[in-house]
Amino acid sequence: MSWVMANVVQRRSIRSFTARTQVHAGDLADRAALLKKKRREVQYLPHFDTTFFWHGSCLYFVSRSLDSFHTSMSDPSYDGIGGEELTLGCLGWSTEPIKRLIQTCEEYADRQTEFFVIIYARDRYGMSWQPKARKPIRRVDTVHFDDGLKQALLTDMRKYLDPSTKRLYQSRSMPYRRGYLFFGPPGTGKSSLSTALAGEFGLDLYEVKIPCVASDQDLEQMFQEIPPQCIVLLEDVDAIWTDRDSKKDEQAISRSSCTLSGLLGVLDGVGSAEGRIVIMTTNKPDRLDSALVRPGRVDMKVMLGNISRKSAEQMFVRMFTPDIESSPLVVKERSDATRPDDESISPESDALQELALEFSSHIPDDTFTPSQLQGFFQLHLNSASEAVANISNWVERELSKSLLDDDISVVSEGKTS
Numbered sequence: 001m002s003w004v005m006a007n008v009v010q011r012r013s014i015r016s017f018t019a020r021t022q023v024h025a026g027d028l029a030d031r032a033a034l035l036k037k038k039r040r041e042v043q044y045l046p047h048f049d050t051t052f053f054w055h056g057s058c059l060y061f062v063s064r065s066l067d068s069f070h071t072s073m074s075d076p077s078y079d080g081i082g083g084e085e086l087t088l089g090c091l092g093w094s095t096e097p098i099k100r101l102i103q104t105c106e107e108y109a110d111r112q113t114e115f116f117v118i119i120y121a122r123d124r125y126g127m128s129w130q131p132k133a134r135k136p137i138r139r140v141d142t143v144h145f146d147d148g149l150k151q152a153l154l155t156d157m158r159k160y161l162d163p164s165t166k167r168l169y170q171s172r173s174m175p176y177r178r179g180y181l182f183f184g185p186p187g188t189g190k191s192s193l194s195t196a197l198a199g200e201f202g203l204d205l206y207e208v209k210i211p212c213v214a215s216d217q218d219l220e221q222m223f224q225e226i227p228p229q230c231i232v233l234l235e236d237v238d239a240i241w242t243d244r245d246s247k248k249d250e251q252a253i254s255r256s257s258c259t260l261s262g263l264l265g266v267l268d269g270v271g272s273a274e275g276r277i278v279i280m281t282t283n284k285p286d287r288l289d290s291a292l293v294r295p296g297r298v299d300m301k302v303m304l305g306n307i308s309r310k311s312a313e314q315m316f317v318r319m320f321t322p323d324i325e326s327s328p329l330v331v332k333e334r335s336d337a338t339r340p341d342d343e344s345i346s347p348e349s350d351a352l353q354e355l356a357l358e359f360s361s362h363i364p365d366d367t368f369t370p371s372q373l374q375g376f377f378q379l380h381l382n383s384a385s386e387a388v389a390n391i392s393n394w395v396e397r398e399l400s401k402s403l404l405d406d407d408i409s410v411v412s413e414g415k416t417s
């Protein structure tokens with residue numbers, strides 16, 4: 001119906017259409033499902049009647065029936081998507097044009113739908129999981145780190161989630177689970193990458209902040225309530241309490257109340273559900289116990305470090321590429337043949353590439369975190385050339401700041417010793 005609205009009714013200036021404001025069943029709908037998709041507040045559709053239109057070289061007609069519409073609206077489980085009976089026909093002897101049109105409409109609907117990643121966290125009493133936030137899906141290519149490593153990670157996860165892999169694991173009596181360790185300094189994209197991966201593979205994300213877990217029993221309870229197909233994000237896993245930590249240890253004060261054996265128990269114990277992906281993050285990989293990161297618990301380690309010159313260039317291009325997704329005209333007109341890659345051949349994008357190259361030549365390799373650089377872009381979002389003009393001053397300032405920070409830490413170390 002949306003396709004007919006955009007491509008027939010609006011184009012031919014047909015002046016009658018229907019509009020409705022209630023597009024889901026309100027309280028009865030599952031909250032997580034509601035969070036997952038963005039619904040338009042007002043939905044415009046063709047009028048109840050038969051609409052004739054040409055598409056390609058065929059004459060089609062589509063009919064909406066008022067009775068069928070009423071029936072779907074009175075069904076309490078109706079969620080506003082589909083449900084209504086439509087009759088679609090075309091003049092001719094073959095059904096192929098109808099199948100083609102249905103496919104076109106399906107592709108159109110996919111492009112119109114905006115999906116979100118649902119992030120679950122424990123409620124404030126630590127009693128149950130609650131959808132905490134929905135985040136628009138972030139594409140993995142917007143998280144910048146080593147390209148080879150990124151491809152290896154995506155391939156590994158895709159392979160793991162393939163149904164044939166599950167069968168293979170089961171037939172070999174191997175536990176069907178996968179673990180990853182993302183490590184690197186603060187602000188290098190560990191959380192962003194986890195959310196992007198959840199979006200890429202259509203999985204919900206269950207967030208466990210290890211320093212906030214009250215006890216091993218709580219951790220066990222949490223894991224028992226996590227569904228099988230999801231990503232579990234264990235943040236700051238270095239805060240887990242190990243036997244080496246003594247009560248006098250100053251760093252141990254900031255440690256979690258759950259223990260290494262408690263964590264190992266939920267990772268591979270009886271209660272550990274099959275099919276889930278566990279991602280652990282840490283800023284201090286050297287503090288992790290070797291038992292926690294052994295193969296089977298951590299199958300792949302991904303280092304997210306300071307930004308390289310190449311990634312700075314890619315980030316620049318991403319920041320200043322016109323936002324084609326937000327233009328309704330482009331969404332409507334765009335076919336797969338005109339996807340964003342085509343921009344790379346336009347003169348504007350050549351100019352942008354040149355600016356990006358000049359910009360990145362001022363960025364010292366492996367010195368700033370991506371989040372630091374993002375902070376710089378936030379100050380100059382309106383003009384790419386302004387960003388290029390200001391970058392060398394910013395680099396100088398940041399470098400002198402970090403020298404100052406080093407001095408301060410030396411002085412404070414001197415005081416404490």
Ligand SMILES: Nc1ncnc2c1ncn2[C@@H]1O[C@H](COP(=O)(O)OP(=O)(O)OP(=O)(O)O)[C@@H](O)[C@H]1O
Nearest residue numbers: 142143144185186187188189190191192370371374
């Ligand atoms: N590699 C990256 N590529 C693109 N953006 C990044 C990257 N790393 C960080 N950012 C940006 O910096 C901000 C902070 O990133 P994020 O929280 O993912 O870092 P983190 O490594 O998880 O930090 P922490 O260890 O403090 O939790 C985000 O807004 C994110 O967009």
